[in-house]
Amino acid sequence: MNTIFKFTLFLFPFLIFAQSYEITYQRYASRYDGNLDDVIKRLTNPKSDIHKEQKNELTLVYTDGISICGSNLVGYINKNASKEEYTPQVSQTIHYKNQKDNTLIKSLPNWIPAIYGQDIRVKSKLLSFDWQITNTTSSISGYNCHLATTTLDNGDKIIAWYTDQIGINDGPYNYWGLPGLILQLQISNRVLLIGTSVKKLDKIIEIPIPDKGDIMTPEEFKVLQEEVLKPRTITRPDGSTVTIRRSE
Numbered sequence: 001m002n003t004i005f006k007f008t009l010f011l012f013p014f015l016i017f018a019q020s021y022e023i024t025y026q027r028y029a030s031r032y033d034g035n036l037d038d039v040i041k042r043l044t045n046p047k048s049d050i051h052k053e054q055k056n057e058l059t060l061v062y063t064d065g066i067s068i069c070g071s072n073l074v075g076y077i078n079k080n081a082s083k084e085e086y087t088p089q090v091s092q093t094i095h096y097k098n099q100k101d102n103t104l105i106k107s108l109p110n111w112i113p114a115i116y117g118q119d120i121r122v123k124s125k126l127l128s129f130d131w132q133i134t135n136t137t138s139s140i141s142g143y144n145c146h147l148a149t150t151t152l153d154n155g156d157k158i159i160a161w162y163t164d165q166i167g168i169n170d171g172p173y174n175y176w177g178l179p180g181l182i183l184q185l186q187i188s189n190r191v192l193l194i195g196t197s198v199k200k201l202d203k204i205i206e207i208p209i210p211d212k213g214d215i216m217t218p219e220e221f222k223v224l225q226e227e228v229l230k231p232r233t234i235t236r237p238d239g240s241t242v243t244i245r246r247s248e
Helices: 008-015 036-043 218-228
Strands: 020-029 057-063 066-070 073-077 084-088 094-098 103-111 118-124 132-140 143-151 157-163 181-187 191-200 214-216 232-235 241-244
Touching (some): 118 218, 143 181
Antiparallel strands (some): 020 191
8 A cells, every 4th residue: 555645735725714613423343233234224224223223433543634532522611711622532543643743642541451451642644545536425314425445464445435515635543644534434244324414613622632641553562462461361359260262
């Protein structure tokens, strides 16, 4: 994946004025929700009750080329300024993207508490995706979307639907690089994200950079993962034992 999509001329009008958006995604995972093909069929069936089930939501907050994405972002108003800040709770993975300085930070608070239990920040350059844009279109949450695909180095196929009706070049997790907002994203047959709400905020959002935990490179974190996630037997406080194995 060495090809970098460049949309400088396309995006220039969007970058003149700072603007803030909050996008809510509904997340489905094959581990919990079953086969994603069946989930998609249920989502497209107007008689399905899937929308009434318990929601697993993800929020993306974006301002002027900087964004933060997580499953539980808590907003609060800064009384001493005319800006509003979004601060993530320390209970889940946070993805921070800064297109201005080409930075990606994956924040892992209390990573694997039963074994490691420390805060970690994995810092790198923004990932480059060799997006293949097609002529296929679809309506998602009221927006006209275009289909784009790519394949990751690990073999995962990424299916993205983006809309150029919203002038931001971003998407959930670490995904970005299309000429518009990614409203729907599928990672192989494991994870499906569907944008259900797009709000243009009336205040400029100041997005904080994650600042807790040791900073590691992706290579250093991979070494740590392999060591920490080796099969092992641990003893619980009640004296019982449990064997931990890394899931494939």
